Amino acid sequence: MDRRKSIKSIILGSVAGGLAMHGCKPEAEAAADGDALLTSEHHFGRTPEEKELIQELNAEQFFNVHELETLGVLCDLILPANAEFGSATDAGVPDFIEFMAKDIPEMQTDLRGGFMWLDHKCNTEFGTEFKTAAEEQQKQILDTIAYPDVEVPSEEHPLEIQFFSLIRNLTLTGYYTSKMGITDLGYKGNMPNVWDGVPDEVLAQHGVAYDPDWLAKCVDQSKRGIIAEWDEAGNLLT
Amino acid sequence: MQIIESPTKYDVVIVGSGAGGGMAAKILADEGLKVAVVEAGPFFDPANPEQQTQLKWPWESPRRGASTVRHFGDFDSAYGGWDIEGEPYTNTEDSNFRWFRSRMLGGRTNHWGRISLRFGPKDFKRKDQDGLGDNWPIGYEDVKPYYDKVDKLIGVFGTNEGLPNDPDGFFLPPPKPRLHELFYIKGAKKSNIPVIPSRMSMLTKKINKERGVCFYCGQCSRACQVYADFSSGTCLIFPAQKSGGQIDLFVNCMVREVTTDEEGRATGVSYINKEDRKEYKLHGKVVVLAASACSSARILLNSKSKQHPNGLGNSSNVVGKYLHDSTGVSRAVFVPDLMNRKTYNEDGVGGMHVYSPWWLDNKKLDFPRGYHIEVWGGMGMPSYGFGFNVNEFNKFFGLKVGGYGNGLREDVKKYYGSVLGFGGRGESVPQQDNYCEIDPTKVDEFGIPVLRFNYQWTDYEHKQVNHMQDTFEELAHNMGGEILGDRPSKEAKHGISPPGWIIHEVGTTRMGDNPKTSVVNKFQQLHDTDNVFIVDAGPFVSQADKNPTWTILALSWRTSDYIIEQLKQQNI
Numbered sequence: 100m101d102r103r104k105s106i107k108s109i110i111l112g113s114v115a116g117g118l119a120m121h122g123c124k125p126e127a128e129a130a131a132d133g134d135a136l137l138t139s140e141h142h143f144g145r146t147p148e149e150k151e152l153i154q155e156l157n158a159e160q161f162f163n164v165h166e167l168e169t170l171g172v173l174c175d176l177i178l179p180a181n182a183e184f185g186s187a188t189d190a191g192v193p194d195f196i197e198f199m200a201k202d203i204p205e206m207q208t209d210l211r212g213g214f215m216w217l218d219h220k221c222n223t224e225f226g227t228e229f230k231t232a233a234e235e236q237q238k239q240i241l242d243t244i245a246y247p248d249v250e251v252p253s254e255e256h257p258l259e260i261q262f263f264s265l266i267r268n269l270t271l272t273g274y275y276t277s278k279m280g281i282t283d284l285g286y287k288g289n290m291p292n293v294w295d296g297v298p299d300e301v302l303a304q305h306g307v308a309y310d311p312d313w314l315a316k317c318v319d320q321s322k323r324g325i326i327a328e329w330d331e332a333g334n335l336l337t
Numbered sequence: 338m339q340i341i342e343s344p345t346k347y348d349v350v351i352v353g354s355g356a357g358g359g360m361a362a363k364i365l366a367d368e369g370l371k372v373a374v375v376e377a378g379p380f381f382d383p384a385n386p387e388q389q390t391q392l393k394w395p396w397e398s399p400r401r402g403a404s405t406v407r408h409f410g411d412f413d414s415a416y417g418g419w420d421i422e423g424e425p426y427t428n429t430e431d432s433n434f435r436w437f438r439s440r441m442l443g444g445r446t447n448h449w450g451r452i453s454l455r456f457g458p459k460d461f462k463r464k465d466q467d468g469l470g471d472n473w474p475i476g477y478e479d480v481k482p483y484y485d486k487v488d489k490l491i492g493v494f495g496t497n498e499g500l501p502n503d504p505d506g507f508f509l510p511p512p513k514p515r516l517h518e519l520f521y522i523k524g525a526k527k528s529n530i531p532v533i534p535s536r537m538s539m540l541t542k543k544i545n546k547e548r549g550v551c552f553y554c555g556q557c558s559r560a561c562q563v564y565a566d567f568s569s570g571t572c573l574i575f576p577a578q579k580s581g582g583q584i585d586l587f588v589n590c591m592v593r594e595v596t597t598d599e600e601g602r603a604t605g606v607s608y609i610n611k612e613d614r615k616e617y618k619l620h621g622k623v624v625v626l627a628a629s630a631c632s633s634a635r636i637l638l639n640s641k642s643k644q645h646p647n648g649l650g651n652s653s654n655v656v657g658k659y660l661h662d663s664t665g666v667s668r669a670v671f672v673p674d675l676m677n678r679k680t681y682n683e684d685g686v687g688g689m690h691v692y693s694p695w696w697l698d699n700k701k702l703d704f705p706r707g708y709h710i711e712v713w714g715g716m717g718m719p720s721y722g723f724g725f726n727v728n729e730f731n732k733f734f735g736l737k738v739g740g741y742g743n744g745l746r747e748d749v750k751k752y753y754g755s756v757l758g759f760g761g762r763g764e765s766v767p768q769q770d771n772y773c774e775i776d777p778t779k780v781d782e783f784g785i786p787v788l789r790f791n792y793q794w795t796d797y798e799h800k801q802v803n804h805m806q807d808t809f810e811e812l813a814h815n816m817g818g819e820i821l822g823d824r825p826s827k828e829a830k831h832g833i834s835p836p837g838w839i840i841h842e843v844g845t846t847r848m849g850d851n852p853k854t855s856v857v858n859k860f861q862q863l864h865d866t867d868n869v870f871i872v873d874a875g876p877f878v879s880q881a882d883k884n885p886t887w888t889i890l891a892l893s894w895r896t897s898d899y900i901i902e903q904l905k906q907q908n909i
Contacts, residue, residue, distance in 0.1 A: 144390035146416060249732045272719075276395035276720060298679075298681060301678075305516060317512065324543055329489075
C-alpha cells in the first residue's frame with residue numbers, strides 16, 4: 100500500500116467510519132489518477148486544479164537573464180544583508196517575484212517597462228546598464244524614484260516611481276514571508292501553544308492593564324483538558 | 338441520455354452539507370433514519386494531510402498566500418468564492434449582489450469566522466418595535482431550548498452577561514484579550530460603548546472525547562485538524578457516521594431540482610454528477626433543502642411541474658424575495674502606542690477575543706436596527722502583502738516615506754502590530770424588491786438555469802453605516818490613533834459593502850403562518866408540499882445584527898425533531 104492509499108484508508112477508517120462515498124469516480128480510478136503527482140511533493144492543501152496551475156506557472160519563464168540579474172541587484176539595494184541576516188536574494192526574493200509576475204500578469208508590463216527605464220536612465224547618465232553601474236551611481240538613480248510625494252495618489256506618480264514602489268513592496272513581502280524574514284521579524288506563532296494573556300512587561304511597556312473582573316471570567320488553562328459541565332443556569336462547573 | 342435512478346429509497350434526502358444540512362444529517366441519522374447527503378463539492382476533511390492548510394508557512398505557497406486563486410488567500414480553506422468558473426450568476430441593471438459559495442463537504446462552515454451569536458427576543462419581533470418588515474411566527478422561547486442544545490453539543494466560548502437581547506447560554510470560558518484588544522476596550526469605554534468577550538465556536542476546553550482542544554494558532558479560517566473549531570463535517574457529519582448512522586454522502590453532485598409525483602409531493606431530487614456529467618435521481622420520503630438561502634431558492638424555482646408551474650413551494654410567489662445580507666463597513670486605525678512591540682506568540686483563536694454588541698436605542702437615532710463591532714489586529718503571521726507601503730506611517734511623524742536599504746528592516750519592526758481594525762456588521766430591513774430569480778437566458782455548465790439578483794440598499798442601511806463611520810472615528814480618536822484612508826462620501830454610500838459581501842445572505846424562503854406571504858411554516862416545512870423542508874437561512878424573516886450560523890443550527894435541529902415526529906405519526 101503506498102502512502103496516498105494509506106492516508107486514504109486512515110481517513111476513511113478513523114473518521115468517516117468505513118463509509119463508501121458515492122458520486123465521485125470509482126475508487127481505483129481516482130487513486131490511480133493522482134498517484135505520481137501527489138506522493139512526490141509536499142502538500143499545502145491544493146486541489147488538483149490548483150496544483151495544475153502552479154505547475155503551469157512554474158513551467159513558464161517570464162524574466163530573461165538580463166532582467167533577472169537586474170532584479171537581483173535591485174532587490175539587494177532595497178534589502179542588503181546585515182550582520183545577522185542575509186539579503187533579499189539570499190532569501191530567494193527574485194524567484195518569488197518571477198512567480199508573482201506570472202501569477203498576476205497585470206504587473207508584467209510595469210515590471211518589464213520599469214527595467215527598461217532603469218537601463219535607459221543609467222545609460223543616459225552614466226553610459227552603462229543599471230546592473231553593471233557602480234553602487235553609488237545606482238543609488239543616485241534610486242534616490243530620484245524611491246521617495247514618492249505622499250500627497251499625490253500613488254497611481255498618479257510617473258511610472259518609474261510606481262515601478263520602484265512595486266519592486267520594494269514585492270521585495271519586502273517576499274523577504275518577510277520567507278523563513279529568513281520571519282526569523283528576522285521575530286514572529287513567534289504558527290505552532291501549537293496555550294494563549295494565557297499578554298506578558299506583564301508588555302502591559303507595562305504599553306501602559307495598559309487587565310481588569311480583574313474580566314480575567315476572572317477567562318479560561319483557566321490548567322483545566323482545559325477537563326470535559327465541560329454546566330448547571331442548569333449555564334454556570335460552568337468544571 | 339437516460340436519467341439514472343438509484344434503487345435505494347432513503348428516508349430523507351438532504352441537499353447541502355453546511356451548518357443546516359450537517360445538523361439535519363446528524364439528528365436524523367442518530368434517530369436511525371436512512372439519510373442521503375448531496376453536496377456539490379468534493380469531500381473535505383481538515384485532518385487529511387493532503388487538504389490541510391493549517392500550520393503551513395507562507396513560503397510553502399509559491400505566491401505566499403496571495404488571493405490570486407482563493408478569495409481569502411491560498412491558506413483559506415474555502416473551495417469556491419464569489420465567482421466560480423462554470424457557475425455564473427447575473428444581476429439586473431444597477432444591482433451588484435455578490436454571491437459567495439463554498440463547494441465542499443461542510444460548505445462555508447470550514448472557513449467562517451465562528452462568531453456564534455444567538456438571536457435575542459427582540460430579534461424575532463422587529464415589526465413590533467419599529468413597524469418595519471415582519472415578525473417571525475416564532476419567538477426566542479421557541480428556539481432557546483435548541484440554542485442550549487447546540488451550545489452543549491458543539492461548544493461555544495463566551496460569558497453570561499445578562500443582556501436583554503444578547504441572551505446567556507452554556508459557554509466555555511473565553512480566552513484573555515490580546516494587547517490591541519485591551520486598547521480597544523479602553524477606547525470604547527471613553528465613549529460608553531460596551532465590550533464583552535467574544536462568543537465563538539472554538540473549544541477553549543474539552544467538550545467530549547472525540548474533539549481536540551484549541552491550540553491557539555489563530556487559523557480557524559484554515560479549518561482545524563484536531564476539530565477544535567466548529568465545521569459541519571468534523572463536528573456533525575463525521576460523528577454521526579462514526580456512531581453508526583446510515584449516511585450516504587454524494588459528493589461532487591449538483592442538485593438540479595426536487596422531483597415530484599402526480600399529487601405534487603416530493604419524491605426525491607435529481608442531480609448532475611460532476612465527474613461523469615450525467616443526471617441521476619435519488620428517492621426519499623422527505624427532502625430537506627440546506628443548499629444555502631439562494632441555492633435552495635434556485636432549486637425550488639427550477640423545480641417546475643404541472644402541479645407546481647411557478648416552481649415548487651412558490652404558489653405565493655415569495656420564493657427568492659426578501660433576500661437580505663448584513664450591512665458592513667470596515668476601517669483601520671494606526672495606534673502609535675502600539676508601536677515598537679516586543680514579539681511573542683499572540684495568535685490566540687482565529688479572530689477576535691472581544692466585541693461590542695449593539696448598545697444604543699434606535700428610537701433616538703435616524704435609522705432602525707443595530708450593529709455590532711468586530712475587532713482585529715495584532716502581530717499576525719506575514720503573508721502576501723506584508724511589508725507593502727512599509728513606512729507609510731512615517732508621514733504622521735513628518736518623516737520621509739519610502740527609501741531603500743537596511744533602515745527598512747527597522748521600519749518593519751517599528752510598525753509591526755500597530756494597526757487595529759473595526760468591522761461594523763448591521764441588521765438591514767428586508768425588502769420584497771430585493772430578490773433572486775431565475776435568469777432564463779443563462780445556464781451553468783451543468784445546464785441548470787442560474788440566478789439573477791436584484792438588490793439595492795435603502796436609506797435605512799446607508800444611515801446605519803454612516804453611524805458606524807462616526808463610531809469608528811470616535812474610537813480611533815479615543816485610542817490616540819490615526820484613522821487610515823478617507824471617509825467614504827455620501828455619494829459613495831458611506832462605504833457600505835455590496836450586498837452579499839458579508840456572506841450572511843438570508844430570507845429567500847421566509848417563514849410565516851400565512852401561505853400567501855411566506856414559503857415555509859414555523860417548522861420550516863413548505864406550505865405547498867408537506868414533505869419538503871428548508872433548514873438553511875432561507876426561512877429567516879429578519880436577520881438581526883447577529884451572524885446567522887447559530888440560528889441555522891438551532892432551527893435545523895428543531896425542524897429535524899419535527900420531521901422525526903411527523904414520520905412517526907405517519908403524517909408525511
